[in-house]
Amino acid sequence: MPRASEKQLESTRASSEHQKTWFAELRRNVFDEKKPYAIAQADMPLELFHLLGVPVVSNQWWAAVVSAKQLSGYFFDALHAAGYHEGLCRYCSLSLASSISGDPAKAPWGGLPKPALLAARLTCDCIQRVFETWAASFGAEFIALDSPGATHLPPRWWELSRDRWRELYEPHRLDFMVAQFGVLIHALERISRIKFSPARLRSLMEGVNRQEEYFDEVRDLICSAPQTPVRMNEQVINVMNAQWHRGTDWAVSHARTFRDEVRHRVEQGIAAYPGEKLRLMWVGAGLWHDTDFYTAFEESLGAVFVWSMYLAFGPDGYIRYGLDDPLRALASRIVSMNEQLHNPPWANEWIVDQAKRHRIDGAVILVPENSRPSATGTFFIKHALENAGIPALEIWADMVDARRWDGASMRQRVAKFIETRVRRA
């Protein structure tokens, strides 16, 4: 049987290598050549940053890196000592903590240098505070995109999002987002001295479509193969490294290579874990401080995590056809990410559909008690899964803060859930 920690796909190694090279280049450009870069929330229109030549570091990616280096406890303790209480959100603030508290030089690669710009979409009530504090500490500009509320909520949104996005995401919300994009574009143009071009954006958006179509094929392969050809961990690495650079030549090419490799594995009858008997889904953000958790139930119980939102959300959340107005199409990609992933009815309906397509036997739902905005919608998701006949277990933990995580007892709890509820079902 393959070892739990091994990387089975060449794409995974290539993807990780690319991300390391990209970040080394970013640091070289920023430190040595003093080129500007930006820090942004993951749900921002990263396409505009790519298009206008401003390299961007995602807040969530950096938080995952800090967490994976087992530094979250150090920085959160320091943040608390500075007066920020323990009940505040973790996921979106770990990167801030690594810049303003404790010894910032302890952060990976010596910490983030001063960006030219910070940018965030105001989904929750905390993020404007995190980014304003962060921007002030750097002495950098902060651009916020406010988040208009959705009122048109057809439950099976993913059946409309590719072609009927103009009506699905409500014209007044799209108008508002496009107007806000104008402010962001102006700032990026000022930083890079590159002029915005709708034609170039259209071309980039077409690249994003191609990339997500490859991911769509990967998803279909995982759904139809007798056993999953690629572990969830490796799905996430391949998908997310490409998503951070979505639409670029490298990202499209990488998505194709990933698709080819997964297809080859399916054709050859190669399973990620040949002893797969039960298929699990992980609902919520990744458990970045303990990613081995996702392979912990293979050997003992034959239970394999085959699904997380990271791969599936690519095709359903990103593809847009009809790019005559690419900025508006981009606005439609961004404007409802929160509703789709965390709020009823969109999150629960989508996850049940995904569970059925992936032949899921049981679901583990992360409810992050210290990242409250990400915790919402989870009860509706749980009820929907259970009503569809899929046993679901909620676990209360944080995706980046390892201080209260007891890996051994959590593994016992999930193992018991698999034995008593998933197997029986």
Next chain:
Amino acid sequence: MSGAFEKLLWHYQHRSAEALAQHKAGMPVVAFTSSMVPWELIRAAGCFPVLIGPDLDVLDKPTPLADSLMEPVFDSRIRAIFNDVLSGAWSFLRLLIVPRTSEPENKLYLYLREVTRQKLCDKQPPVHLYDLLHTRSSISRKYGIDRTKDLMQRLEGIAPISSKSLASAITESNAARAALRRLQKLRQGEVPRITGSNAHMITGALYFMNRAEYAKLVGEVCRECKSAKPLRGPRLLIKGMPLHHPRLHQALEAHGAVIVAEDDWWGSRAVEANVVPGRGVASIISAIFENYYLHTPSPRVLPAAAADRWFQDSVRRRIDGVVFYLPPEDDVYGWDYPRQRDFLQTSEIPSLLIREDAFCGLSAGANAQIRDFIQKIRRSRHAARV
């Protein structure tokens, strides 16, 4: 205190009573979940506007209906509202308006919609999202005016709104605003003559009453207070999570403090400026919107400099100390605390942080901290006089 005060207190404590009475009398009732919803628009549509409190005696009771659908990360007030609505207690409403004053309210709106979609409750009123955004930009301002027009259109489904009915509603509301400003002066003047807890409860009653009657009663209270005994303790301002109950005030007053202001919409910031209408419906709608957009506090106001302005101006006006109230259920205002604490340190104003839930009663440790804090202020005031 007088009969006027007792009446106001009764409405503060029995938050849905007047709405029910109005409903029984045949008036359509429209509710909202926080102060960002333009009261004047609802009134102009011939409806009785009411805030869903909820009642104080509900807040520490179990919320079984909400608990199966709403994660414990929601604060107790939002949870109690959700439970109340699911129970059918508000089924008589013609409309429930949820503003985008905070992300939990936006999610409350989505949860209520989902409950309806899944047919989990058959006693739920129709719900409307008033998507007023709080970033201070021309783009958000235009968006907000358009959403205000949408809200007016929705209300016109209940009854037509005219420039005359709008003007009348504004007059009624402005009278209540003027009365409240008089009350605030009595609290914040050279010699306060009304306790913070009483002033806070009187202010809160605004959301549950007919505003014409409210203005009259508050006017009576103000007249009586002018001859009341002056209050001489340390003058404190409360900052942090909005207080929909008087228990923190009472805990502080038990140690001799005088609460002269609180930076939230249940207290000193319930109303600020009058709505100044122009001519014609469009101009009036714009004036109403501007008033709520610029003067009603929300955790989503950006930039922080705009959000902090009232607080910073207030502490410069004879405040002896600030109590930061960040109970365990806070996950937002704590981000502001270090910045605001540092501002106070620079201004040489002492502050105290309370991290317990005052509604459930403060611990002996917290009470000791309050006592020490107030004694310290007294000593420094005494030293300054000497």
